[in-house]
Amino acid sequence: MDNIINFFVEHFDNCVWLAVILIAMCPTLESKIAIPFAMNSAIWGNNSLSPFLALIIAFIGAMIPSFLIMLLARKLRGKTTGFISSKFLHHYSTKSAYIEDKQSGFKKYLALAGFVAVPLPLTGVWTGSLIAGLSNLDLKYSFLTITIGTLISTSAITLLCVLLENSISYILIISLIIIILFLFVDLFISLIKKCHRSKRDI
Numbered sequence: 717m718d719n720i721i722n723f724f725v726e727h728f729d730n731c732v733w734l735a736v737i738l739i740a741m742c743p744t745l746e747s748k749i750a751i752p753f754a755m756n757s758a759i760w761g762n763n764s765l766s767p768f769l770a771l772i773i774a775f776i777g778a779m780i781p782s783f784l785i786m787l788l789a790r791k792l793r794g795k796t797t798g799f800i801s802s803k804f805l806h807h808y809s810t811k812s813a814y815i816e817d818k819q820s821g822f823k824k825y826l827a828l829a830g831f832v833a834v835p836l837p838l839t840g841v842w843t844g845s846l847i848a849g850l851s852n853l854d855l856k857y858s859f860l861t862i863t864i865g866t867l868i869s870t871s872a873i874t875l876l877c878v879l880l881e882n883s884i885s886y887i888l889i890i891s892l893i894i895i896i897l898f899l900f901v902d903l904f905i906s907l908i909k910k911c912h913r914s915k916r917d918i
Contacts, residue, residue, distance in 0.1 A: 756888060
């Protein structure tokens with residue numbers, strides 16, 4: 717952890733905004749990590765960003781890959797074989813099917829916004845963009861919906877960091893721990909499901 721922080725401080729000390737954008741663009745991390753990282757004076761000293769700048773820059777960084785992800789997912793959803801479709805996209809296909817089951821268009825986009833707006837691991841721009849690309853939702857409206865959801869999410873995280881200003885380092889560490897735990901749990905559940913399927917096939 718210290719090595720990672722030292723790397724960012726050494727290479728981005730005079731352009732904190734760039735480090736924040738790069739982190740916000742990363743899947744799973746996004747603004748959940750980028751905002752407390754940007755505002756952390758223990759890391760950046762006087763170069764730490766204000767809450768408003770942290771929000772805006774993390775928001776921009778998180779949104780950069782959105783439309784590209786939707787386009788790629790839309791291209792890949794027709795594939796029926798291979799690792800990408802059978803393993804990687806299966807989890808998101810079930811979520812996109814859940815959204816498409818909504819009767820009205822408004823409810824579909826509201827559900828998509830919910831996936832993006834809740835600042836938890838395995839939610840956010842990447843998840844919302846994959847879901848939109850794998851569904852039949854209009855990509856322009858989906859992008860607008862994801863933008864609104866991201867604004868809600870980044871605002872909530874920024875507000876939490878402002879309210880707990882003296883604990884920003886703890887927020888950053890706890891966020892990282894929660895993300896790692898969620899990823900391990902998700903992997904564990906996937907392995908259990910795979911074992912059950914293997915037993916049924918025998």
